[in-house]
Structures are given as C-alpha cells and as structure tokens.
Amino acid sequence: MNSGSAIDYRVERSTRASRLGGVFGLILLALLIAVPYASDRALMRLLIEMFYFIALAQMWNLLAGYGGLVSIGQQAFLGLGGYSLFVLTTHLGLGAVWSIPVAGFVGAAISLPVAFLVFRLRGHYFAIGTWVIAEIFLLGFAQITALGGGSGMSLPVSVVKSIASTRSGRDTAVYWVALAVVAAVITIVYLLLRSRHGLALTAIRDSERASSSLGVDNFKTKLLVYIFAAFGTAAIGALIFLTKLRISPSAAFDINWTTTVIFIVVIGGIGTIEGPILGTIVFFLLRESLADYGSWYLILLGATAVLVMLRAPQGLWGLIILKYDLHFFPVQQRLHLQTELPKDE
Amino acid sequence: MIEWINSIVQGVLTGGLYALFATGLAIIFGVMRLINITHGDLIVLAAFVAMVIIETTGLNPFLSMLAVLPIMFVFGYFLQRGILNFTLGDDLLPPLLVTFGLSIVIQNVLLQIFSADSQRLKVGSIETTSLHLTNNLAVGVFPLIIFVTAVVLIIILQYIFNSTDIGRAFRATSDDPTTAQLMGINNKHIFGLAMGVAMVLVGIAGVFLAIRTNFDPSIGPSRLLYAFEAVIMGGMGSLWGTLAGGIILGVAQNIGAKLDPGWQILAGHIAFLIVLIFRPRGLFPRTFDE
Numbered sequence: 267m268n269s270g271s272a273i274d275y276r277v278e279r280s281t282r283a284s285r286l287g288g289v290f291g292l293i294l295l296a297l298l299i300a301v302p303y304a305s306d307r308a309l310m311r312l313l314i315e316m317f318y319f320i321a322l323a324q325m326w327n328l329l330a331g332y333g334g335l336v337s338i339g340q341q342a343f344l345g346l347g348g349y350s351l352f353v354l355t356t357h358l359g360l361g362a363v364w365s366i367p368v369a370g371f372v373g374a375a376i377s378l379p380v381a382f383l384v385f386r387l388r389g390h391y392f393a394i395g396t397w398v399i400a401e402i403f404l405l406g407f408a409q410i411t412a413l414g415g416g417s418g419m420s421l422p423v424s425v426v427k428s429i430a431s432t433r434s435g436r437d438t439a440v441y442w443v444a445l446a447v448v449a450a451v452i453t454i455v456y457l458l459l460r461s462r463h464g465l466a467l468t469a470i471r472d473s474e475r476a477s478s479s480l481g482v483d484n485f486k487t488k489l490l491v492y493i494f495a496a497f498g499t500a501a502i503g504a505l506i507f508l509t510k511l512r513i514s515p516s517a518a519f520d521i522n523w524t525t526t527v528i529f530i531v532v533i534g535g536i537g538t539i540e541g542p543i544l545g546t547i548v549f550f551l552l553r554e555s556l557a558d559y560g561s562w563y564l565i566l567l568g569a570t571a572v573l574v575m576l577r578a579p580q581g582l583w584g585l586i587i588l589k590y591d592l593h594f595f596p597v598q599q600r601l602h603l604q605t606e607l608p609k610d611e
Numbered sequence: 612m613i614e615w616i617n618s619i620v621q622g623v624l625t626g627g628l629y630a631l632f633a634t635g636l637a638i639i640f641g642v643m644r645l646i647n648i649t650h651g652d653l654i655v656l657a658a659f660v661a662m663v664i665i666e667t668t669g670l671n672p673f674l675s676m677l678a679v680l681p682i683m684f685v686f687g688y689f690l691q692r693g694i695l696n697f698t699l700g701d702d703l704l705p706p707l708l709v710t711f712g713l714s715i716v717i718q719n720v721l722l723q724i725f726s727a728d729s730q731r732l733k734v735g736s737i738e739t740t741s742l743h744l745t746n747n748l749a750v751g752v753f754p755l756i757i758f759v760t761a762v763v764l765i766i767i768l769q770y771i772f773n774s775t776d777i778g779r780a781f782r783a784t785s786d787d788p789t790t791a792q793l794m795g796i797n798n799k800h801i802f803g804l805a806m807g808v809a810m811v812l813v814g815i816a817g818v819f820l821a822i823r824t825n826f827d828p829s830i831g832p833s834r835l836l837y838a839f840e841a842v843i844m845g846g847m848g849s850l851w852g853t854l855a856g857g858i859i860l861g862v863a864q865n866i867g868a869k870l871d872p873g874w875q876i877l878a879g880h881i882a883f884l885i886v887l888i889f890r891p892r893g894l895f896p897r898t899f900d901e
Contacts, residue, residue: 336707386891389703390646394839398880405877532708561719568715575708576697
C-alpha cells in the first residue's frame with residue numbers, strides 16, 4: 267500500500283478502535299471461556315441465550331442488512347436445524363456436537379429448492395413468501411408421526427448422557443459449544459465481509475443498480491448469501507434445541523424467533539457487525555428488567571423498533587458511528603494522506 | 612361426488628371472506644406501494660372495536676358497522692399521515708419493519724386489554740340458516756352474504772378507481788407521485804384517504820370475520836398470510852384477480868380439510884406455491900412492478 271509521485275498515502279482498514287477492540291475482544295473471550303469455573307447456572311443459561319441470539323442476528327443482518335433479502339421466514343431453517351439435531355443424534359447415532367455443523371448442511375441443502383420458489387418474488391413479496399414457506403414447514407412437520415407429530419419429541423436420555431454424564435458437566439459443555447458457535451459466526455461474517463464477496467455484498471447494500479453496473483452478479487451473490495444464512499441459521503437452530511432438549515413444530519418454527527431477531531438488528535443497527543451485538547444486549551436488558559410486566563415489554567419493544575426505524579434508521583450503533591466514528595469490525599478501506607495536498611492555486 | 616362439489620362450493624364462499632381481507636391490502640399496495648404487515652392485526656382490531664360498540668350500545672353487529680367503519684376510516688387516515696407516510700421511499704426496509712413493529716404493538720395492546728380469550732359476535736339465527744340448492748347441497752346464508760358483499764365492494768371500488776376524481780388521484784399518485792404532486796395533488800393527503808378506504812374494507816372484513824369464527828388477539832398474522840396469498844395469486848393491481856385468488860385459497864383449504872383436517876391450511880399454502888411456480892406474477896397481473 268504505497269506512494270504515488272506527488273502524494274504519499276496509505277490505505278488501511280484497521281482503526282485504533284479495531285486494534286484496541288481486538289485486544290479487548292481476546293480478553294473478553296478468555297473471560298467468557300472461564301465463566302463456567304466462576305459462575306452459577308442461571309448466568310450461564312442467560313449467556314447461552316445471548317450467544318445464540320447474537321449469532322442468529324448476525325445471520326439475519328447478513329441477509330437483510332447486506333443482501334437486501336428481508337426474510338421473515340428464517341424460522342424455517344432454525345426449526346429444520348433443530349429437527350436435524352434430533353434425527354441425527356437419535357436415529358443416526360451422530361454425536362450431538364457434530365450434529366450442529368451437519369444440521370447446517372441440511373439447512374443449506376433445503377434452502378436451494380426454497381430459494382427457487384421465493385426468489386421469484388420481489389422485495390416485499392419475498393418477505394411474505396419466506397413466511398409462507400416457514401408456515402408450510404410448521405404444518406408439515408406436525409404431520410410427520412415419526413417425529414412426534416404436533417406434540418414433538420424429547421432428546422433420549424442416552425443422547426443427553428453422551429454430552430456429559432453430570433448435569434453441571436452438560437451445562438458447561440453446552441455453554442462452550444454455544445460460545446464457540448457465536449465466536450465462529452462473528453469471525454466468519456467478519457472475514458466474509460472483508461473478502462471479495464463482502465465487497466460485492468456491501469455494494470449491493472448501498473445500491474443494487476450501481477453494483478450490477480460495476481460487474482457484480484447480484485442474483486448469484488444474493489443466492490449465496492441466502493444459502494449461507496440458511497446454513498448458519500440451521501446450525502444455530504441445532505444448538506438452540508440442544509440447550510432445550512425438547513422440540514415441537516410450534517416451538518421450532520415459531521415466527522417469534524425471527525420477530526425477536528429483527529427487533530435486535532433494527533434497534534442495534536442494521537448493516538453493521540457491531541449492531542446485532544449491541545441490539546442483543548439492549549434486548550436482554552429490556553427483557554430482564556421488564557420481565558414482570560408481561561406483554562408490556564413486547565409493546566415497548568415494538569414501539570422502540572418503530573421509533574428507531576423512523577428517527578434513526580441506522581440504529582443505535584449507527585448513532586455511535588456518526589458521533590465517534592468507532593469501528594470495532596472495520597470492513598471498509600480508508601485512505602490516509604501522509605503529506606499535505608499540493609496547493610492548487 | 613356431491614360431497615366434493617359441496618366442499619368446492621363452501622370453499623368458493625370462504626374465498627369471499629378472504630377476498631374481503633385481501634382487497635384492502637391490494638389497495639394499500641397498489642396506491643402507496645406499501646407492504647402492510649399490520650393488516651391482519653387491523654382486521655382483528657376492527658373486530659374488537661365492533662365488540663366494544665356492541666357491548667356498550669347493544670346494536671346488532673351489522674348495524675355496528677355504522678360506527679366501526681367511520682372509526683376505522685379516521686384511524687387509517689391518521690395512521691398513514693402520522694406514521695406510514697414517513698416510511699415511503701425507495702428503500703424496502705422501513706415500511707416493512709415499521710408495520711412489523713406496529714403489528715406486535717397492536718397484538719399485545721389487544722392482549723393486554725381483552726386477554727387471550729376467544730370472542731365471537733352473535734347475529735342470531737342468520738348464522739345457522741342455509742339455503743338448500745338441491746337435496747344434498749346447502750349453502751349458508753351468512754357465507755353467501757359475505758361473498759355477495761365482496762363482489763359488490765369490488766364493483767364499487769372499480770367504479771371509484773376508474774370513474775371518479777378521487778380514483779384518478781389514487782391512480783395518478785400510484786403511477787408517478789412526483790408528477791401527481793406537480794399537478795396539484797397533495798400526495799400525503801391522498802395516501803391518507805387511500806388508507807382510510809382500505810381501513811373501511813378492513814372494518815367490514817373484521818366484523819364479518821368476528822361473526823363467522825372465533826377470534827382473539829393472536830389470529831391476525833394468519834389472516835395477513837391469507838390476504839397476501841390471495842393478492843399474489845390474483846396478480847398485482849387486479850381486484851377481480853384478488854377475488855379469484857381468495858376463491859382458489861378457500862377451495863384448496865376446503866378440499867385439503869376434506870382429505871385430512873390437518874391438511875386444511877397446508878393445502879391453501881401449497882396451492883399458493885403451485886400458482887407461484889407457474890405464474891410468478893399471479894393469474895391476472897395488470898401492473899408490472901420492479
């Protein structure tokens with residue numbers, strides 16, 4: 267990255283925040299790895315839940331925030347991943363942890379025929395089409411008696427014991443798996459966005475017309491993102507139902523998974539990696555502090571999302587960028603001039 | 612054989628109700644290019660408004676519409692001008708996410724006020740009266756009233772859109788908002804009126820829904836899906852297409868239910884996918900939208 271004849275410049279990606287953040291991130295990761303040694307079950311369960319919501323939010327953000335594919339049917343892949351875990355461990359004898367990536371591949375494979383259908387729908391109708399598909403999954407799985415029909419199934423004791431023989435051992439193992447999944451998701455999304463495909467995606471986010479005129483194959487890029495998000499969402503779904511040990515169609519294909527994720531991403535800041543993380547923290551703060559007020563917390567959440575969308579469509583993280591130019595996960599290149607510009611008089 | 616014909620006839624009549632759900636949605640999308648995720652919850656809201664009016668005044672549910680429809684019109688106008696107008700533009704996300712947020716708010720406010728109990732509006736003997744077409748084939752009077760209402764409303768809407776000043780203004784703002792504004796049309800006001808008209812249709816649909824089936828605050832989203840499926844199957848911009856879409860959905864659901872009760876709603880969704888595979892723009896598309 268070097269000089270021209272008249273002006274010295276350098277192009278760089280990392281910012282001071284990202285270098286400091288990298289160090290801070292590693293320390294945080296070390297602390298999070300150590301949590302099971304120092305903490306009780308309740309905190310671990312809360313953190314596991316936060317981990318999978320952050321991971322889900324990253325996937326949805328990639329789809330909607332970057333790919334412009336506003337899906338409200340990602341619960342189709344989440345549930346599919348959950349059911350894959352149950353089938354793979356119970357009927358095919360695969361280890362619970364290995365079932366998570368395999369569930370991802372199941373999700374990716376099913377996303378191809380689904381994409382064939384929903385990619386025929388433009389913009390708004392795409393959203394509804396994905397929702398209809400998820401409803402079909404819900405109603406369809408309720409008809410499969412081998413999977414327990416509408417009442418679902420539990421993970422057999424033998425499978426549960428195979429994770430770890432004691433309850434606290436299981437909690438710790440699942441916690442570490444969840445931490446590994448969220449760390450992997452954030453790393454992969456970050457690397458993806460810094461890659462050639464990420465550049466194409468960011469271009470699509472900013473202007474579909476301009477990106478296609480610059481040689482980006484919009485359709486192919488979007489299709490790849492859709493398949494990738496299906497992979498991730500299904501793998502996270504397997505993780506979620508590994509923590510729950512029980513699955514039913516109405517829990518697996520619940521629209522509320524996607525509803526929550528959408529609120530998290532919108533409030534946190536769509537189209538950034540930091541946004542979904544911040545959004546998850548805000549969501550859990552709201553939920554934990556308003557837990558006693560029943561549906562009021564959902565009313566407040568919905569109203570906040572409406573307000574954010576109308577007043578600050580870039581979300582909370584967008585406001586922070588605007589004010590402090592803070593980037594923990596910088597994906598764009600920045601130009602730094604090292605000598606002063608020649609005076610042009 | 613007669614059982615199947617019976618299923619199809621009942622399905623066609625159910626389609627009338629779905630067309631009622633869908634026409635409001637079609638107008639909102641047609642005029643404002645706005646996707647309204649709240650639509651189903653607004654139908655349920657109208658049903659609860661009717662319930663409150665009936666409980667306080669003792670009016671017959673049909674007469675309650677005299678109060679429900681103006682309330683819904685005013686509500687729609689201010690919903691559009693106060694919130695939804697600010698979401699319009701090239702970006703797809705704001706209208707989608709704002710109406711999505713509103714949907715959650717409306718559902719939970721209704722839940723907070725009216726609880727999750729199932730409700731129903733009663734109109735007396737007309738609910739159970741039926742006409743015997745042949746010895747084995749009967750149609751309910753009330754489903755028939757809904758179907759005829761849907762047809763009459765579509766005729767009225769076609770007239771409004773094609774032959775009145777306000778209809779021309781609706782079409783003009785829809786086709787080219789900038790030019791319409793240059794011609795002296797106040798787009799924001801027109802959009803408010805269009806939402807008001809759509810909410811009148813929502814009001815009628817809500818009262819009919821509440822008479823025909825049980826309702827509670829959570830049933831909005833599935834009605835939204837039926838409405839969307841009817842609109843997409845019918846084809847953009849065609850109100851008669853929307854009726855056809857509603858009928859296909861109703862017939863598919865009734866045939867599905869006849870095969871196996873668990874297949875009722877599934878069959879409707881599958882019919883929608885089949886139409887989508889062979890006619891991605893719907894059966895009778897009139898506008899081509901990018």
